[in-house]
Amino acid sequence: MADGEAAQQGARQSTLRASNLGLVLRTVCAADRPPSRADVAARTGMTRATAARLVDALVAGGLLAEGERDPLPRRGRPGTPLLAGGRVAALGLQVDAGLLAARVLDLRGRVLAERLEDGDWVGSEPGPTLERLGRLAATVLAGVPAGVRLAGAGLALPGIVDAGRGVLLRAPNLGWHDVAPAAVLAPSLPAGLHPLLGNEADLAARTVAETAPGRAGPHRDFLYVSGQIGVGGAVVLDGQVMRGSAGWAGEVGHVCVDPAGPACRCGSTGCLEQYAGRHALLAAAGLPRDASPEVLLDNAAAGDPRAGAALDGARRALAIALAGVLNVLDIPTVVLGGHLGRLAAVLRPGLEDDLAVRVLSARWRRPRIEAAGADAAPAATGAALHTLAGVLADPVGWLD
């Protein structure tokens, strides 16, 4: 022996059942209209008998629910529509430089309760800020209908996170480092609910990859670029957020755009963040750092040369950085979030043209730029989705 790692475990019949239970659950979640047992059987290739048995188990466990028969005039016996269980949910939390958020999402993707709190937490003390978030979470949880089971919680943070140990290693925008939020939040949360930590951009990207638990979004492969004070990012391949070998992937904000460019806080020079980050962008346009992206757009439209130059610089920097990533990853789409999403309409045309030149595979498939949705706290939703994804992956543990 003395063999390095233990091999994968052999599959047994209970594995088969577990795998098929998960498949049935995900099939129902992925459908755009509530399917019947027979639909599930057809889509998975299982017999109706098998599919029905698994569905029954999931319904009994509360992970699936039978809906009302819709009176569609079709031939044959009408099927009972199946929905994801509405009484299983997860809590999503987010701390951002200008926002605290708490949201409860159920397996159907419905927001059962939410609360956002604006503010300025740049340079704040971690303890009090997290206590504030804890109180927000408690009030949100109090507003959740009775009988809803919480499957877990997630916390989105704007920085580098060690999810395994539950530690925020470094969040430059907040000025935090080496923070373990679980201990601070615990008193406000139900016993046993330990929030899973995640990077803000990773979790925000998840809301683009899946619109509801198990339901695929419009793109399966894309780069998500999150415009915050700095610039974060996440790579999504085949609907999965790429974690990287330690879970720190996606830091597109520190790709070097020009080695002779301005020094970055990270120690390097000419990082994308120094051109397209919110602070950098507004400073270049001669605006205060708390100005909104819309003011920048208005100024540029009114002919302000500094605003125009700032947008131009951001566009050029994005083109160089994104082209590099797209060349290495062979991804067709870039989704802009945060303030970059709100500037997308102006950036898109020039950016797409630049990418068409710099991306090697553009002649076969021209790269596209998209804007993310308008939600102020997508990462809070993403944190909840991330937790619920655990239920979809292995439902056996949630069948009581």
Added chain:
Amino acid sequence: MADGEAAQQGARQSTLRASNLGLVLRTVCAADRPPSRADVAARTGMTRATAARLVDALVAGGLLAEGERDPLPRRGRPGTPLLAGGRVAALGLQVDAGLLAARVLDLRGRVLAERLEDGDWVGSEPGPTLERLGRLAATVLAGVPAGVRLAGAGLALPGIVDAGRGVLLRAPNLGWHDVAPAAVLAPSLPAGLHPLLGNEADLAARTVAETAPGRAGPHRDFLYVSGQIGVGGAVVLDGQVMRGSAGWAGEVGHVCVDPAGPACRCGSTGCLEQYAGRHALLAAAGLPRDASPEVLLDNAAAGDPRAGAALDGARRALAIALAGVLNVLDIPTVVLGGHLGRLAAVLRPGLEDDLAVRVLSARWRRPRIEAAGADAAPAATGAALHTLAGVLADPVGWLD
């Protein structure tokens, strides 16, 4: 219904068996010493009865073989050591700017036969060159011992490949585009042996990720940078070569290092390839384009300022490009292949220092530079490994 895609297929009992057969086969391949049936059972968690039954099926099908008992004085009844089958093999082919290669690799990772042919195929006609490769393949296959079953063939090409359609879209170094090699090679190969196309860097990277079929190499997550006339690359995550959404991932050679840099053949400016590609590097050092990397090293050691400056420029460019990739992908290791591998000793110290500054996570885990092995045609081996990986993934089809 009207649901977009068909869901995944449900697992049945034959799926269970297929999955466990594959697991047993991979467990034997991954072991560093031939395991017994009982070892396989212990490592997979299956009962000895089950493991033995699956092993027997694989032995009967030729995918596993029983080895000679080695006289190790241990207590208890000695087990029969299990080896990967030596009579199942794959053909790996490679076309490169300066090399044609054909190699036959068996499931144990042994080279059963090989043949390399140096030359200069830059700007050659695809047809005659591929015919030459076909003759090379035929002679190699003639040298394979009788009774060896060919599981397939792979062909490594230095360019962008559409593996599904079997078309080389564009190989700038060769000057080829829109070539379908299967038709040209078919007359030289046994009937039914259609080579699977792959990118040179992707397949070379595979030889780093696995030293023999199913046996993990020294690194599980790394960026492979292939120094050829230009610069290619491949991303390996968790031992798997990342394909990207269309299979074109890894083009690190065209990451922009300096927007004000020299124009690149790809249409962009300041690509890494313009600093670290073999032609660019040798030209900057005032050497002819067919000079060897060792001459460059000798000149630099002798104090030639042009050689020193060329190496310095390559190192700086590599630092900027690699830092960007490492930031986005969170990968700890870079493996240098091709001429860059032969320059690794000189590049490593400065490069590692530069990356420590530019990579965001370096303070927790310092990026490492490694050199690939000295094989002249790693991609040929990789092409064979790629084909054999298909056997390991689903052995059922190969059990006669």
Added chain:
DNA sequence: ACCACTTTGTCCTATGGTCAAACAAAACCG
């Protein structure tokens, strides 16, 4: 030389999951 001991490999039955086909149920249609 012999016997206990240990480990490997095999045989047999039980369990539990899916499949296939028949059957019951609930609608529509003429």
Added chain:
DNA sequence: CGGTTTTGTTTGACCATAGGACAAAGTGGT
């Protein structure tokens, strides 16, 4: 109101693994 169609359920058969008993092939001690 009966034929048709589709859904959902029931039943027995099949098959892969689990578990335990047993045979096989060595070592080590007396």
